[in-house]
Amino acid sequence: MSGIAELLLNLGFKVTGxxxxxxxxxxxxxxxxIDVxxxxxxxxxxNA
Incomplete structure (x- = not known):
């Protein structure tokens, strides 16, 4: 999942996990x- 999280962050999404x-x-x-x-x-x- 960390790869997807990094991709989404690079696309400008706020990512937490x-x-x-x-x-x-x-x-x-x-x-x-990324806040983990x-x-x-x-x-x-x-807040999800």
Whole structure:
């Protein structure tokens, strides 16, 4: 999913997401400006 997230970001969409654990991939897409929450929780999609 991170590839799709990066593509959408490059097309100008606001992208957010969540993952169960921190990883190198999460760190990479956070550096691109994508907000990634750790853990799956309904509150993570409050404005979706």
């Amino acid at each position: 969540s993952d169960l654990n921190r990883s190198d991939n999460v760190t990479r897409i956070r550096k691109l400006g 929450a750790i853990g799956h929780d309904p509150s993570n999609v409050g």
